[in-house]
């Protein structure tokens with residue numbers, strides 16, 4: 158069959174232009190596994206995936222100039238359905254529908270900033286995170302690939318409960334768990350609603366009233382029941398935890414990742430390392446709470462908690478780094494503005510990581526945490542064609558990741574700046 162009629166046939170079959178071979182060319186490509194900067198940077202994609210070997214003759218070439226190609230970035234701790242600076246009262250005044258529409262807007266911002274995959278950990282909004290994930294997966298709206306947790310499980314009076322309001326103010330409490338049996342039932346219910354993982358609050362938090370970030374929440378039998386049931390359903394569990402006792406109890410119960418991990422001790426870090434428990438540090442979120450002028454209108458009680466935790470968290474992060482705990486990139490966007498999703502790179506480096514380690518946390522390690530190592534996190538053949546490009550060399554200027562110039566997700570160009 159002559160080539161021209163072959164193309165005509167393919168088009169008639171409805172195959173889009175994206176499925177033809179496309180070569181991406183730039184001055185450099187960072188191999189995130191070896192840390193080697195390849196020059197020039199070349200790869201070719203077809204059918205939404207990165208292909209092996211040389212590109213076929215006649216493939217179209219997209220020349221991105223003096224830029225560096227990297228894998229699409231992964232944020233393991235987002236709140237896409239939670240507008241920054243909303244606060245508790247703002248949240249109470251917002252309908253589920255409004256929160257989901259906020260999520261639609263934020264999903265686009267995050268994707269255009271170079272994040273092609275996120276793990277969204279804790280959205281109330283009637284499982285609106287599940288709906289958002291599915292709408293993006295269908296291609297109805299632009300956004301990153303999502304793994305979602307639904308509402309985070311909390312004890313009565315814990316970080317996920319709405320504290321500080323008079324008893325007659327009654328809000329959703331399906332996510333409140335006060336016994337092992339309730340834990341098992343809630344995990345089953347959440348799976349029925351379509352979540353990909355379970356999130357729980359293992360200690361108090363910063364942006365909540367009357368709970369102590371240092372104190373553990375669930376009893377050990379409750380932790381165990383939740384994690385065990387999640388495992389039986391094929392779901393991983395991630396645990397919000399600031400205080401060391403809660404981090405240790407959640408780790409021993411078998412959670413896959415600790416979120417924040419502020420007051421981590423060397424002994425607990427050793428336990429995490431031995432068990433392969435990931436840390437998702439969310440560094441900038443705490444810094445953003447304490448920004449001059451209080452732009453996110455944080456309450457005085459939460460500001461005081463943040464001030465007390467910040468110096469300890471810097472030490473806790475170093476403890477994790479020195480112990481060799483796997484550290485996966487996570488921001489807690491929703492605490493701060495979604496468009497700033499790349500802000501944590503600067504903080505990871507200023508807290509002690511090399512630029513390569515910071516990039517690996519948002520690619521290789523994050524993909525591993527999400528069990529997507531064969532699909533995402535590197536520019537290796539067979540992976541999704543999730544590719545970004547930045548100006549200059551991110552190994553010498555990590556802040557260039559805050560100005561992503563080109564984004565491709567699944568072989569489709571999402572964003573391209575001249």
Ligand SMILES: [Zn+2]
Pocket residue numbers: 234236278279489
């Ligand atoms: Zn969070």
